[in-house]
Amino acid sequence: MFNRFSLFTKFLILASTLFAILATVLILTSNFIIKSSFINRSKSAVASAVSFEAKDLQAEDFSLTDPEHTKEVFNSFYERVKTAELLRIKVWDYSAKVIFSDDESIVGKRFPDNDEFKEALKGELVTEIGQKTKSENISEQDYERLLEVYIPITFKGENIPSGVIEAYFKLDNVNERIRETRIILSAAIVTFTMVSFGLFFMVFRLIIYKQIEKINLQAVALDNASDHVIITDSDGVILYVNEAAERLTGYSRSEMIGNRPSLWGKQMPKEFYEKMWRTIKTDKKAFEGQITNRRKNGEEYAAETKISPVLDKNNNITFFVGIERDITKEKEIDRAKTEFVSLVSHQLSTPLTTINWYLEMLLSGGEKTKLNNDQKEYVEEASLASKRMVGLVNALLNVSRIEMGTFIVEPKLINIAEILKTVVSEFEHQINEKKLEVTQEYDPAVPNITADPKHLGIVAQNLLENAINYTPSGGKIKVSLKGRGSDILIAVEDTGIGIPKIQQPKIFIKMFRADNVRAKQVNGIGLGLYMTKSIVDHSGGKIWFESEEGKGTTFYITIPISGMKAKEGTKSLT
């Protein structure tokens, strides 16, 4: 199944074998038919010739009283039927006694047990081929080539046979004709078969070749796939490996085939393999996971692996297909990226902290650093900008953690209304400054759910911050919470500038900022909604919005009442 022969070649070999078998069967059958038909024909020819000559025989000719007469009659009969092929003639009377033969030694003897004679005496024409015993006075090589005919003789004026003439003929001539006919017919059959095979081959090429080629093409693709692919039998013995598997493990095809994947595996804890076998063998499901393996040269590598059982009609495992992708490089890149992000954030944060803390010293300073009102105002501006910078660094860090999938989800039983209230209170200063009217409507029937309070806080902060930033002074904002089927629905509604219709589909794209927002020069880098959507998506919730430019926007978020799923990771969002 997996050797180097192409499927096409194999199919042709199979087809030609079938045609050869067909030709052989046809030749054997025709040989049999030819033989029996020729024998039958010569048998009836002999029988009719002998019967013709015997038709004038009279009962008196058997007269035992005059053996000389009998001998004379039969000698004359013998002379008439004698040909080159006639080897022997016997004439039996009804009591199985030979009354005449060209072999005088048997005249007068009785052979009462001869079945053919008994049969013939009933009126049947009996023939036999090559059955003579050596006792008959005939050369050995003629035994195999004899046609023996028992012809019942019925005398004139009688109804039932009174005797039997037995004659042996050589079949040499007939056999010669049979052989000739056989050669001609066999040649015809071979020619016919070859022509048929040729025709079949052409049709096969036209109709099926393309299909086979397609399968071949898939085999080539599999051979050259960049992922490691192996196929094992149900016991895990390797039947097929592709080139990538040789490259990845460092073992050659011949070293792997017949062996087991443990050749390069065995690096993981026992429980890992137990779970793997349980999944693929007992549950008969595909197993996916990250695995550490060892190359032939001893080097370890990380791989993303998927093993799928192949089942037959009765749900029995026939094969396993194992796919591995070397993720060592990706892991290194991931690590490098994480280190880079951590380094950058650290390097940016340190000078920012210095700025923030010295500005704080200035603003809170005692007599030594007493600032006048203008100075105080300027320092406050600098301090605000610097704090925004801290927020930005944190946002960038969060985005990179979301993208790397390394952030943790730590769900706890929480009261969402409490979290929303806290977030609103954090923005009190900005709300008052812009004279916004903020209403909060929390349905007390909403149950506590398990969710990550940090994530929910980030989501609420982003939505509320946008509402505040993009709503002109004196506008209205409404934060609400209620149940909605099996979900909890949070809505943040504002009477702000809205999102232009044409740009609505892009609003969740990273770094995207709508034109009207850019024009107003509100601070922002387009990460908030991207991050919000990522968090909501990860928690099994949904986010969408309704917006009309110049009138306002409402963002909706649903979180399943069943809660967020926990996720292991290395970094929490801040």
Next chain:
Amino acid sequence: MKKILIVEDEKPLARVMSLKLNSVGYTTTTVFSGEEALAIISKEVFDLIILDLIMPKIDGFSILAHLNTSGIKTPVIVASNLSQNEDIEKAKKLGVVDYFVKSDVTLVEMVNKVKQYLQ
């Protein structure tokens, strides 16, 4: 008077922390490297240590490990800009009483944390 050791390689930061803590009545000693920190904790006893993590050569984690092995029970607050969970967990395993990310807190908040452990 409670004595606080500040271990921070970023000199301006060490200075501003020291200034603020002095202004609320604590005595502070400031060192700018892991080596100096190890030297001083072997000689003097402090009521609290404020420790930075990333420093050249001997870093904060090594100092925490040293404190553990030498049986010094002085409470340690980590003041770092490392905000990854794994760093926080690692520090907590080494016995720190508190951990804050410098860029996320104000000086006033920092002082409040210190007060909490010096009651």
